[in-house]
Structure formats: C-alpha cells, structure tokens
Amino acid sequence: MKILFKNGTVIDYVSKTQDILDILVQDDKIVKVAKDIVDSVDKIVDCKDLYIMPGMIDMHCHLREPGGEHKETIETGSKSAVKGGFTSICPMPNTKPTPDSAIVLEQILKRAKEVNLCNIYPFSSVTVGEKGEELVNFKTQLEAGAIAFSDDGMPIENARIAREAMIETNKLGSFISEHCEEKSVSKGAINAGVIAEKLGVEGVLPEAEEIMAGRDITIAETNNLHTHICHISTKTSVDMIRSAKARGVKVTCETCPHYFSFTVDEVLTSGVNAKMNPPLREEKDRMAIIEGLKDGTIDAIITDHAPHSKEEKAKGLEQAPNGIIGFETAIPAVITNLIKPGHLDYIDMVRLMSYRPAEILGLKNRGEISTGKIADLTIFDPNETYTYTEDMIVSKSKNTPWIGKRLIGKVKYTICSRKNSLSRKLRKVLKE
Numbered sequence: 032m033k034i035l036f037k038n039g040t041v042i043d044y045v046s047k048t049q050d051i052l053d054i055l056v057q058d059d060k061i062v063k064v065a066k067d068i069v070d071s072v073d074k075i076v077d078c079k080d081l082y083i084m085p086g087m088i089d090m091h092c093h094l095r096e097p098g099g100e101h102k103e104t105i106e107t108g109s110k111s112a113v114k115g116g117f118t119s120i121c122p123m124p125n126t127k128p129t130p131d132s133a134i135v136l137e138q139i140l141k142r143a144k145e146v147n148l149c150n151i152y153p154f155s156s157v158t159v160g161e162k163g164e165e166l167v168n169f170k171t172q173l174e175a176g177a178i179a180f181s182d183d184g185m186p187i188e189n190a191r192i193a194r195e196a197m198i199e200t201n202k203l204g205s206f207i208s209e210h211c212e213e214k215s216v217s218k219g220a221i222n223a224g225v226i227a228e229k230l231g232v233e234g235v236l237p238e239a240e241e242i243m244a245g246r247d248i249t250i251a252e253t254n255n256l257h258t259h260i261c262h263i264s265t266k267t268s269v270d271m272i273r274s275a276k277a278r279g280v281k282v283t284c285e286t287c288p289h290y291f292s293f294t295v296d297e298v299l300t301s302g303v304n305a306k307m308n309p310p311l312r313e314e315k316d317r318m319a320i321i322e323g324l325k326d327g328t329i330d331a332i333i334t335d336h337a338p339h340s341k342e343e344k345a346k347g348l349e350q351a352p353n354g355i356i357g358f359e360t361a362i363p364a365v366i367t368n369l370i371k372p373g374h375l376d377y378i379d380m381v382r383l384m385s386y387r388p389a390e391i392l393g394l395k396n397r398g399e400i401s402t403g404k405i406a407d408l409t410i411f412d413p414n415e416t417y418t419y420t421e422d423m424i425v426s427k428s429k430n431t432p433w434i435g436k437r438l439i440g441k442v443k444y445t446i447c448s449r450k451n452s453l454s455r456k457l458r459k460v461l462k463e
Contacts, residue, residue: 032058035076043084045399048400051066054068084381092122093108094151105142108122113445117409122153157180183210187210221306233349241268259284259391263323264311269323285332286331286333287333291364292368304355307337307355341428354430355430417438
C-alpha cells in the first residue's frame with residue numbers, strides 16, 4: 032500500500048529538519064520526503080497543522096504480562112502505547128514468571144506478535160528471578176529476542192555480579208540497564224524532606240539513587256564498559272553523569288516526564304498517584320533534570336509506564352505500590368513542560384524520544400525520517416489544549432497524577448511498520 036502524508040511539519044534530528052513536507056510511504060518503508068510530492072497512491076492523509084516525527088521509542092515500560100494481567104496486558108498496554116504515539120516499546124522483566132529464560136521471552140514475543148499493534152522489544156532480566164545472585168545466559172537470551180538486560184524494579188546489590196554482567200553483556204554487543212537503588216537507605220514512601228515530615232511518613236533519601244549510580248559509573252569507567260542508568264531523578268545523579276561523560280565514560284541514562292514536570296509537592300494533590308520509585312524530588316532536582324535534557328547529559332525520555340489497579344493504589348501512601356502510567360501523557364508532558372516554556376525545542380524532543388533510544392538499543396532503521404528508513408511515524412497536534420480526564424485513558428489502569436491537569440499536544444496518528452499496525456483513527460481515514 033502507498034500512503035502519502037501531505038503538508039505536515041516534519042521534524043528530524045539527524046537532518047535537523049523542521050519544515051512542511053510530504054512523506055511517501057510504501058508498505059513499511061519511507062520512499063520519499065520532499066515538498067509537493069505527486070504520485071499515484073492508495074490514500075492521501077492531510078497533515079496540515081500537524082507535526083510528524085520518527086516513531087517514538089519507549090525503552091523502559093511495564094506491561095505486567097505474564098502474571099499481572101489485572102493491572103495491564105500486552106494488548107491493553109500496546110493500545111495505550113499506540114494512543115500515546117509510541118511505535119516501539121521495551122517492557123521490563125519484573126513479571127511472573129521473570130523472562131530469565133528463552134521460553135518466557137518467546138512467550139512474550141509470541142503474544143506481542145498476536146496483538147500486532149506496535150513493536151515490542153522485551154528486556155531480559157540480568158539475574159535469575161531478579162534475585163541478584165545468578166546471571167542468566169546472556170547469549171541465549173539475546174538469541175531468543177531480548178533487546179538488552181535489566182533487573183528493573185530491583186537493584187543488583189552485589190557489585191561483583193553487576194561488574195560481571197556489564198563485562199559479559201558488553202562482549203556480546205549489549206548492555207545492562209541498572210535500577211539504581213541502595214536498599215540500605217531507600218526505605219520510605221516519598222522523597223525525604225519537609226513534605227514527608229508533614230505527612231508523617233518515612234522519606235526516601237536521594238543517596239539511595241546516587242550511591243548506586245556512582246558505583247556503576249565507576250565500574251564502567253575502570254573497565255571501559257557501557258552501562259545505562261534507569262530513570263534518574265536527582266541533581267547529583269545528573270552532575271555525576273555529566274562529569275563522567277566529560278571524562279569519556281561510556282554511560283548513558285534516561286529520565287521520565289514526571290521528574291521534569293512535578294516535585295514532591297504533587298503528593299499533596301495527587302496522593303498515591305504521585306508515588307513512584309525513585310520518588311518525585313525537589314525543585315532543584317527538577318531543574319537539574321531539565322538542564323541535563325538540554326545539554327545532552329540525559330540521553331532519553333522514557334515513561335516507566337507502571338500500571339497498578341485502583342485497589343492496590345487504595346492501600347495508602349506507605350503501603351501502595353510505586354509507579355504511574357505514562358504512555359498517553361508523554362508527548363503532552365514534554366510539550367507542556369519543556370517546549371512551551373522554552374527549555375527544549377521539537378528537534379530536542381525527537382533526539383530524546385526517537386533518535387537516541389533507537390541508537391542506544393541498536394535499532395538501526397528507526398529514529399529517523401529519511402528515504403529507506405522504516406515507516407514508523409508519530410503524528411501529533413502541537414497546539415491542541417485540553418484537560419486530561421480519566422475517561423480518556425486507554426490503559427487498563429488509571430494511576431496517574433495527570434488527571435485534571437491542563438495539557439498541550441495530542442497524538443493524532445501512530446503509524447507502525449508492523450503489518451496492520453495503524454491507529455484506529457488512521458484505519459478509519461484509510462477506509463473513507
């Protein structure tokens with residue numbers, strides 16, 4: 032099938048393009064990007080006043096299946112991702128059973144193929160059962176379809192195990208993505224400080240993240256290895272990673288929209304729907320995250336989409352599980368809190384949400400709009416303003432602090448190279 036997307040503002044990081052152009056797509060490839068394309072096509076989609084970027088890639092999310100289907104499934108999570116503009120997502124391995132064997136990985140990939148809504152690249156766990164004791168067979172897991180390795184949800188507390196995992200995965204051209212949490216100082220419900228004291232709950236010390244990040248940077252630097260640090264949230268983490276990169280350390284990292292959008296004060300408004308791990312921090316940390324996104328210290332924006340049922344979140348601030356959903360609010364969070372205030376521009380957004388994730392994950396034909404590349408596209412209205420409500424949510428879970436917030440930016444079409452993987456709205460347009 033040939034589809035011509037006309038008159039959209041095409042944004043591409045590699046070519047530094049931000050211009051009104053047409054994109055001609057045939058089957059799963061971009062055939063041509065130019066002004067005023069004339070060709071015989073099956074359908075023309077008018078993208079006037081819309082922006083077109085390379086399909087977004089979320090390199091850190093949670094789909095809960097297998098084992099947590101009451102929170103989310105591969106199908107409901109994929110629907111939520113596509114509504115949010117993501118064409119590729121990477122579920123973390125804290126499921127039951129853990130994908131620490133080829134059998135479990137293959138089951139996840141089989142189900143993803145059946146759902147067939149977006150590209151799903153699962154992470155394997157680093158250790159068996161995410162227990163931090165015995166390493167998985169990295170080669171076997173990569174051959175089974177793992178995109179990389181993480182024990183996310185759990186830190187690898189044993190430094191010897193973490194070092195060996197970095198060495199072995201790097202030998203295979205892969206890496207580990209580390210959940211940085213020093214357990215001896217991480218106990219608590221929200222960030223340590225005035226708000227925790229006011230609410231009478233134990234606070235999580237920022238050092239819980241920073242100690243472990245520092246350890247992994249040291250291992251990477253000493254052994255000339257690549258390591259990736261998950262969901263950073265503090266000024267000290269940003270400063271350490273910036274300094275390490277300046278020294279040539281092969282460290283990459285990611286952050287989430289909630290860390291540049293909110294501070295711990297949001298807990299006073301949203302309660303358990305503002306509880307996550309790492310927790311929301313102080314204003315100085317929020318601004319440091321923004322600065323890290325601006326100067327390239329932070330490589331990627333991820334959602335850490337973490338669905339939980341209402342019953343689980345109703346257990347109260349101290350007992351409720353950590354995490355919020357994030358697929359469907361990612362673009363509006365970036366536009367509302369980074370682009371409209373002038374911190375970043377749309378080229379930066381593509382760098383952080385498409386290009387760099389593709390580069391880090393080794394997805395060579397994604398993250399760029401140019402001839403011959405995979406036709407994964409995210410098309411959105413950068414100016415639509417609305418109040419986010421619970422009935423807009425496609426995810427099976429509704430745990431988010433964005434409900435009731437005024438947002439700018441809305442995804443209109445998600446085009447994914449997987450067969451038949453078009454947004455419902457686009458399918459309707461193509462039938463007309």
